[in-house]
Amino acid sequence: MSVLELRESPNLGVLFPKAVISGFSKKGGELPDRTYRRTDVRVDAKHLADYNRVCEFRLTDELPATYPHMLTFPMQVKLMTDADFPFPLVGSVHVANRITQTRALRVDEKFDLRVHVENLRPHPKGRQFDMISEALVDGEVVWHDVSTYLRRGSGGSGESGAGDERRELPSASAVWRAPEDIGRRYAEVSGDRNPIHLHALSAKLFGFPKAIAHGMWTKARCLAAFEGRLPEAYTVDVRFKLPVFLPAKVGFHAEQTSDGWRFDLFDARKPKPHIEGVITAL
Template identity: 60%
Template sequence: MANLTLLYAKAALTGFTRRGSTLPESTVDTGVTVDPAHLAAYNGVCGFGVRDELPTTYPHVLAFPAQIALMTGRGFPFPLPGLVHVANRITARRAVLAREPLTLRVRLANLRPHERGRQFDVVSTASVEGEEVWVDVSTYLRRDGGTGGTAERAGKPEPTAVWDLPGDLGRRYAAVSGDRNPIHLHPLAAKAFGFPRAIAHGMWTKARCLAAFEGRLPAAHTVDVRFKAPVLLPTRVDFSAEETGDGWRFALWSARPHLEGAITPVR
C-alpha cells in the first residue's frame, strides 16, 4: 500500500507546476484484508456500532492510498492542493463481511467541464473472489475560472438530531482514514488555505450521516451525496432525515447546508 506521508510531501513539492488536459489511463490494483482494530477505530470515530459487516463507507479508506497514488502520479494534470471533493456515490451490491479479503481497483475517469473549472471522477471498486461487491465514485473539482453560478438554497429542514463536533475531529478521522490534508488538522494550517478554522473531512460527514441509518439499510443500496459547504470545527450541526417512497433523503446543516444526500435500494 502506498506511503501516504511520502505522497503528500510529493504533492506539496511538485503539484503546483502541473498542467494538462487529459487524465492518465493507469489503474492501481491492490489486495487488502481488514484489520479488526482499524475497523473498530473507524467505527468509533464515525458512529458505527460493532458488526461483522463493513460500513458502506469503510472500503473508501482502504482505497484512499491508491486514489492518492494516482493523483500524485505521472501524467495527472492537476495539483493535489486545491482540489475540491464535491460529491461521492457509493453502491454496495451486497453486505461485505470484515473477514472477506478484498481486491481493490482504482482508476481516474470522465474529465469534463464545470461552470467553475473542470471536474473528474476517481472510481474505486472492491471485489471478493472475482465478484464486484462495492463501487465508489468520488467527484473532484479543479477550479480554474468559469462562470461561477448560483448555488441552490432550499429551506432548512427540521432536524432529527443535533451533533456537537469537537475541534480535534479532523485529527481523529485523519488517524483512521490516512487523509492528513492540512486543512483538516489544525486551525493555523487551515488558515494557510483560506479557512478560518480546521474543517471536517467530507467523507467523515457522509459516514456519520450513514451511521444514523444503521440497521435500516437494505443489503444492496446506493448512497449518493453532494458536499455543499465546509464544516468548520468545532461546531454544532443539525442532521435531518426523511423517508421517501424509495429510500431516504438526508442533510447536514448549520447556518448553511453542508451535505445533501439520498439512499436508494439496489434491485
C-alpha cells in the same frame, strides 16, 4: 487501459509531501489511462473498530459502506500525484461521493481493490473528474465508489451539476456536536492529514478561518444514523456543500422516500448546508 499491480497500500506520508512539491508543475491535460490494483486485501479488525468509533458506527463484523473508501484512498492519492496526472492534488475539491454496495463486505473476507480516473468534464467553476474505486470478491464488483473532484480555474462551462440548486433547509430532527479534534481523530484512521483538517493554525495557512471536518467523515457520520434501517444493497449519494468549521453544532434531518431516504446535514445556528444526501435501495 493498463493495469498496474500494487503489492501494498501506498504510503500517504510520502505522497502528501510529493503532492505539495509536484503540484506546481501540473499544467492540465488529459487524465491518465490506467488502473491501480491490489489483490487479496484483508481488513485489520482493530483499524475497523477505530474507524467505527470515530464515525459512530456500531462494532460489527460487517464493513460500513464508507469503510472501503479508507482502503482505496491511498491508491487514489497515488494516481493523483503521478507525474502525468493533469491537476494538483492540493486545491482539488471533493464535491460529491456516491457509493453503491450490492452486499455488505465482512471483516474476515479477502477482496481485490482497483482505482482509476475518468470523465473529465467542464464545470461552471472549472473542471471536474471522477475517481472510481471498486472492491471485488471472486471477480465480482460488490462495492463501487465515485468521488467527484472539482479543480477550480479557467475553462469552466456547462450547467451546474445535480444538487447545486438552492432549497429551503428542513428542521433538524437531531443535533450533533462535531468536536474540535474530530479532524485529527479521523486523520488517524484515514491517513488523510491534510493541514486544513488538523488545526485552526494550519488551516489558516490555506485560507480557512478554522479547521474543517473531512467530507467523508460527515458522510459516514450521517450514514451511521441509519444503522438497522437500511437494506444490504443500496446506493448512498451525497453532495458536499459548505465546509463544517470545527468545533461545530450541526443539524441532521432524514425523511423516508418511496425507495429509500433523503437526508441533510447543516449548520444548527445558521441556514448553511453541509451535505445533501440520498439513499436508494437496489
